[in-house]
Amino acid sequence: MKFISWNVNGIRACLGKGFLEFFHQIDADFFCIQETKCQAGQVELSIEGYEQYWNYAQKKGYSGTAIFTKHTPLSVKYGVGAEDSQDEGRIITLEYKNFYLVNVYTPNAQRDLARLPLRLQWEDRLASYLQELNSQKPVVYCGDLNVAHTEIDLKNAKSNIGNSGFTYEERAKFSALLESGFVDSFRYKHPEETDHYTWWSYMNKVRERNIGWRIDYFVVSNQLKEQIESATIHPHIMGSDHCPIELQLQC
Template sequence: MKFVSWNVNGIRACLKKGFLDYFYMMDADFFCIQETKCQAGQVALPLDGYYQYWNYAEKKGYSGTAVITKHKPLSVRYGVGEKETEPEGRIITLEYDFFYLVNVYTPNSQRDLARLDKRLQWEDEIFGYLKELDCQKPVIYCGDLNVAHQEIDLKNAKANIGNSGFTFEERGKMTRLLSEGFTDTFRHLYPDRTDAYTWWSYMNKVRERNIGWRIDYFIVSDRVREAIVDSGIHSSILGSDHCPIVLEMNERRLAEIHEKEKMKEGNAIK
């Protein structure tokens, strides 16, 4: 089972830069998009055999998320009730038999950290939401999370300490998540891999020199990490200032884990 996540920095612009070529090449079960920057009716993707779910921001040309999938969900939820960011279209949750898929575009705390307090409030809300879902069934959480967790996750770590996306506060929230039942799939498989980034500034030749940050993630509930097959970064794919990331999960193992949990619940009730 294949999952893709990509901050496209404007789906209309990305469509002109090869988005559909990559989409068809990947043939993913789930294709999650962040920063769509469009409104209802502005983009039509005639993709036969796929279900499409879009969460548009109220502000034109801003934020927004989408999920394109081969699999019809049991339920769909937009947002989690967060008052400050709900109108920005930042969250989509799809429920399936064996897991929840949560696609997120996390707010940036801004260059001068003017939005840091709101960002930290967001982190607390999404943490509570993920924990709530995890109590029901495993979670696959993905998107542009706008934080480089450790120094290994960006090129010039020491020069960026305290900057947006690398503050101690933002990193601490990620540490909390990963110590409370969730796994960073890429670091689980590749704990020491360096120069692995998902975002680069548009400044001259920054991407060519690979001066980047790893701020896009697939994070899963700890109890399904044994079902991880691979977690990769497709840094050669252009079309945005971010590149796509990919997660492959063993569907049979997901189903087996789900069945074991159901049996435990049944035995507990008895």
């Protein structure tokens, strides 16, 4: 099965920048998007052969997630439970016979780290949720996770230590999740490769010079790691400040 994840940074804008061309070309079983930045009724997408599941933020033009799938799920869940108010529309879970698919747009700690405490609480709740799911059946967890895990996951590691997305705290939470029974699919297939990024600043020629961060992931349960056929980044697909990532899995 083929999975795609892409932070589109506004689906309405991305639709005018080649979204549907890539969508049809890649022909994925599951196409997950983050940062949709729309409310119900603002976008009408009729894509033959796909069911759609949307989780909208209450705040207009902000956050939001969606999944397009060829496969009818056994169940659909929005959020991670009663503790999460779901105001920002950041999580969708689809359940299938052999796995759960969890699409997530992780909160940014912000440049001044004002949201770091909230971010760390989020990480704890989400980790507990993923571990609970994993105790029932394997998990495919994807999205914009807003963290570069190791120094090879961003271009200028030394100068970014302690910055949002590369704090010791955020990286430690990601490490702890992996240690609890999950694997970063891209690093599993490409353990030492450098210069692979999924997000670039809009500053002049930054993307052209490949000064980026790898902050978008497919993380899968350890039980699935031998079923990973490929984990790919598509840096030449434009339309957003992020690029799509792909996972091919035998499941």
